[in-house]
Amino acid sequence: MLAESSRLSVMNFLNEAANQYPNAISFASGRPAESYFSLERWLTAISAFQEHAAMSAGHTLLQAGRRIAQYGPTAGVINALIARQLRIDERIECEAEQIIVTAGCQEALSLAVPALCRAPGEVMLARNPTYIGMTGAADFAGVEIVPVEVRTGETWEQALGRIAAELRRTGKTPRGFYLTPDFDNPTGTVLTEAERRSIVAGCAEHRIVVLEDNPYGMFRFEGDAPPRMAALDDVGCVIYLATYSKTLCPAVRVGAAVVPKRLFGSAAASERLRAELSERKSFVTVNTSQVTQALVGGVLLTEGCTLAGLVQAPRSHYRRNRDALLDALDGAFGGREDIAWNRPEGGFFLRLSLPFEFGRQETAECAREQGVIVMPMTFFSLDSTRRHEVRLAFSNAEPAEIEAGVQRLARYVEQTSPRAR
Ligand SMILES: Cc1ncc(COP(=O)(O)O)c(C=O)c1O
Known part of the structure; x- marks a missing residue:
């Protein structure tokens, strides 16, 4: 089991890597894509709920608004x-x-x-x-x-x-x-x-x-x-x-x-x-x-109590990114039997398995030497397994960055792989 302090310091470690190498391409963070946040439109939806709350409780809009602003x-x-x-x-x-x-x-x-x-x-x-x-x-x-x-x-x-x-x-x-x-x-x-x-x-x-x-x-x-x-x-x-x-x-x-x-x-x-x-x-x-x-x-x-319409555009974006990542991995590592990855049917993440251990030291080296940040799977592991795996998040990047990031990772893998030694 990872030590508690080591687990809790993982996020600090990654933030530090991101701050230290601001030009690095990051596959580390699984943040949703910001281009689909519609804050201005969503803020106006507050009044739709206020009206609904007023109607349901037989209150005026003013009363409903005050209730929302109160403890609940x-x-x-x-x-x-x-x-x-x-x-x-x-x-x-x-x-x-x-x-x-x-x-x-x-x-x-x-x-x-x-x-x-x-x-x-x-x-x-x-x-x-x-x-x-x-x-x-x-x-x-x-x-x-x-x-x-x-x-x-x-x-x-x-x-x-x-x-x-x-x-x-x-x-x-x-x-x-x-x-x-x-x-x-x-x-x-x-x-x-x-x-x-x-x-x-x-x-x-x-x-x-x-x-x-x-x-x-x-x-x-x-x-x-x-x-x-x-x-x-x-x-x-x-x-x-x-x-x-x-x-x-x-x-x-x-x-x-x-x-x-x-x-x-x-x-x-x-x-x-x-x-x-x-x-x-x-x-x-x-x-x-x-x-x-x-x-x-x-x-x-x-939205009629369904988010199906709202998720359409971001879902296409994540799919496009997943495809860009799969293409880039195929281009960089296709044909190598010592490197494997899955083909996620959705979501934000993909697992890549490498021919050598990839931990904190390798994360820092890869960021410093090649300008790309990935997440070692050991950060998520409940025991000492998964040392050869990394997580690649494809949610919050552009296809060109994904392509360049994988090429950088491939250079690091090439210089570090057992057969290159
Ligand atoms: C599997 C999983 N559960 C929960 C969360 C946290 O979600 P929330 O922002 O709702 O706290 C995340 C966020 O990345 C996640 O990946």
Whole structure:
């Protein structure tokens, strides 16, 4: 496991590299493309929500505006609109009462991890490698995070059973399983429907709550989307985590946790978990900013509670970038058997495997000597594996930069590869 301090310093390290080499081309940051942020238009959507709130409560516009500017309910004020959007865009059958609006998905993670793992020995599971925000949330909560690896010939259900038994032998209990089934950060991979069903079955059997994180699901470029895990969950073991950071913009800091109606079949257990999350939130952020909730709510109202139209243009941009990256990789490394990469069907990230270890030192060297910054996969790894892999983010760049960046990376690989030595 990476040392806590080393994980928490990863972002500083990358920021420093970016500051030190301002002309370097960066594949490090998975930021959404800014050219699709329509702040002026979105700000005007606040009044659409204000009108809607006034109508629903029988208030004047002035009263509704004052309410928005006031402290608000901890669980949020746009829950019904979010539920409707999730029903339309994600095909998740949920109601407003199941939702807690959070300050981005990150807050939902920070609330859910300690709420699930309350007693000593209660641990979180995660796919390996995994999103750095999850490991950070677990570290801050003092909760151990255990990697789940599926062995050859094993199903997810069997792997979960094996790991739960191994943990129990050491006095530990897995309480939650964090994963991003669609266009995973950092690998860009997607779980099949069979894998999702197998995970739900394993988690149901061992009473493990799935945290299904889905910031990238609406950015599918091709192929059919498997159902969301929350839509397959007939036992009540999936908490779905939504965010508007990538579909609208990160600055809204609006996300949501959708708690199952009946947690492992119990409506009371579900209510207790939702109350626990709300109580924790009330001492962290009190409530998610009602101004930005009103902005998101207003956009949802004006878009008919679907973001399908809004994501069209950025999705084409990400697809174009993915294609530029695949072409550039093919041009630079095609035919080399010691270098491999995946072809993500959507999202922001791609995984590249190299013939030598790529860690902090190589990141700094590559930035200094060739002017390109990539993310070592060890930053996301929960153990000492993935030393030969890097994550390439293609979301926030232009195709010409992508092409030039890969050529620079290829020069670094050429000078560092074992066969060049
Ligand atoms: C997998 C994953 N989850 C959560 C987040 C954080 O999202 P938010 O901005 O909603 O806190 C990110 C952001 O990059 C992410 O990649």
